[in-house]
Amino acid sequence: MNQNEKTMEKIVSLCKNRGFIYAGSEIYGGLANSWDYGPLGVEMKNNVKKAWWKKFVQENKYNVGLDSAIIMNREVWVASGHVVNFNDPLIDCKSCKMRHRADKLVEAWCEENKVECNVEAMTNDQLSAYIQEKKIPCPGCGKSDFTPIRKFNMMFKTFQGVTEDSQNEVYLRPETAQGIFVNFKNVQRTTRKKVPFGIAQIGKSFRNEITPGNFLFRVREFEQMEIEFFCENDEKKWLEWLQNWKETCEERWIEKIGINKDKLRFREHDPKELAFYSKWTWDVEYLFPWGWWELQWIAYRTDYDLQQHMKFSGRDMQYTDPMTGARYVPHCVEPSWGLTRAVLTAMIDAYDEEEYINGNWEKETRTVAHFHKNIAPIKFAILPLVKKDEKQVEIAEKIFHDLSKDYFCEYDDNGAIGKRYRRQDEIWTPFCITVDQQSCEDWETVTIRDRDSMEQKRIKISEIANYMK
Numbered sequence: 300m301n302q303n304e305k306t307m308e309k310i311v312s313l314c315k316n317r318g319f320i321y322a323g324s325e326i327y328g329g330l331a332n333s334w335d336y337g338p339l340g341v342e343m344k345n346n347v348k349k350a351w352w353k354k355f356v357q358e359n360k361y362n363v364g365l366d367s368a369i370i371m372n373r374e375v376w377v378a379s380g381h382v383v384n385f386n387d388p389l390i391d392c393k394s395c396k397m398r399h400r401a402d403k404l405v406e407a408w409c410e411e412n413k414v415e416c417n418v419e420a421m422t423n424d425q426l427s428a429y430i431q432e433k434k435i436p437c438p439g440c441g442k443s444d445f446t447p448i449r450k451f452n453m454m455f456k457t458f459q460g461v462t463e464d465s466q467n468e469v470y471l472r473p474e475t476a477q478g479i480f481v482n483f484k485n486v487q488r489t490t491r492k493k494v495p496f497g498i499a500q501i502g503k504s505f506r507n508e509i510t511p512g513n514f515l516f517r518v519r520e521f522e523q524m525e526i527e528f529f530c531e532n533d534e535k536k537w538l539e540w541l542q543n544w545k546e547t548c549e550e551r552w553i554e555k556i557g558i559n560k561d562k563l564r565f566r567e568h569d570p571k572e573l574a575f576y577s578k579w580t581w582d583v584e585y586l587f588p589w590g591w592w593e594l595q596w597i598a599y600r601t602d603y604d605l606q607q608h609m610k611f612s613g614r615d616m617q618y619t620d621p622m623t624g625a626r627y628v629p630h631c632v633e634p635s636w637g638l639t640r641a642v643l644t645a646m647i648d649a650y651d652e653e654e655y656i657n658g659n660w661e662k663e664t665r666t667v668a669h670f671h672k673n674i675a676p677i678k679f680a681i682l683p684l685v686k687k688d689e690k691q692v693e694i695a696e697k698i699f700h701d702l703s704k705d706y707f708c709e710y711d712d713n714g715a716i717g718k719r720y721r722r723q724d725e726i727w728t729p730f731c732i733t734v735d736q737q738s739c740e741d742w743e744t745v746t747i748r749d750r751d752s753m754e755q756k757r758i759k760i761s762e763i764a765n766y767m768k
């Protein structure tokens with residue numbers, strides 16, 4: 300199946316109908332751009348998290364984990380620069396009053412008119428001038444008459460405590476990274492880690508985006524998987540780590556999540572499009588049906604964040620090298636993944652509609668996702684061939700009981716076996732275990748059906764678990 304045939308409508312509809320993802324607050328007409336993970340979605344998301352944590356925390360001798368609070372002291376965001384710098388360029392249409400993001404307006408226009416243009420590298424003045432020069436129309440009314448660009452801070456603001464005054468104003472964190480930076484000293488002291496070492500965190504972040512969209516791709520409430528990797532304040536060293544992380548990340552995506560290598564690429568940021576805290580950034584981009592978009596990045600954040608926190612908090616953020624006695628503020632390389640995007644990417648990448656010949660030698664089409672077995676929500680479907688056969692049910696229930704201690708399984712005794720297989724294909728289950736007449740005779744064998752090849756084999760019950768190893 301071609302990438303451009305995998306429309307978002309197909310993915311959204313499958314997600315909704317099979318219990319992966321629902322529209323948020325649906326019975327009240329929904330809330331724009333919010334999504335809830337259903338029974339299968341939550342399994343899949345947890346599996347991506349688990350695979351990441353295992354690879355980057357459990358199996359990595361340099362890294363340790365952290366889970367910091369979402370609501371932090373307001374000063375954190377003053378120090379990090381988000382209060383002043385974390386803005387979207389907004390313009391209003393004077394004619395129909397519709398609000399737009401200036402950069403997105405230019406980007407969409409360039410795409411439509413096949414003009415090459417690096418929008419992320421343009422300043423607000425350049426964006427304004429470009430919109431005027433090209434007479435870019437308002438998507439709402441078609442006129443080209445806009446207000447000047449205003450900066451809109453993307454952090455969600457709320458109040459802690461009972462009084463709503465500026466003293467109690469707090470933000471929902473726009474990135475998990477700052478929770479790591481403010482705990483740098485705590486972690487270093489209590490773990491006795493030596494530089495280089497990393498602190499990893501998975502958690503929710505919030506950005507009040509003006510133009511979210513494309514299902515899970517750009518959402519206001521999302522989850523990140525981030526590592527702040529602290530290294531020596533020596534250019535040769537952090538360059539080495541930057542390169543090292545780039546290679547690790549490329550390899551891991553393919554290996555652990557099973558994403559097609561041909562649809563991934565690294566793109567180095569133009570110096571002008573760098574975030575205010577970064578000196579060097581690589582984006583890992585994936586070829587979505589709507590084009591290449593960022594999935595993950597690796598940024599060199601210098602010693603900016605720790606220096607800022609040292610300045611604003613008055614606490615010493617320096618590290619002393621136990622060998623040389625040198626004191627310095629470590630530099631930081633940040634590999635950062637969007638968990639929400641990773642889930643969407645895995646879905647799009649694996650989604651397929653395939654023709655095959657059924658048992659009656661007829662052509663049929665099946666929807667299937669060739670997911671890596673590690674992230675498939677359900678690993679084994681246990682299917683007694685005949686629901687009314689007591690022996691079959693007894694064996695099937697015993698298998699479910701034993702296997703489900705280690706793996707997420709589904710027990711399904713409803714309908715014709717072919718239909719049950721199709722349903723498991725649709726929810727991406729890698730293995731179907733069928734208990735049949737022969738199982739009742741020998742009490743030790745079942746058939747196992749492979750999702751991708753659709754091949755069936757007779758195996759011993761004791762061998763089933765090996766298929767997940």
Ligand SMILES: [Zn+2]
Pocket residue numbers: 392393394395396397437438439440441442
């Ligand atoms: Zn308008």
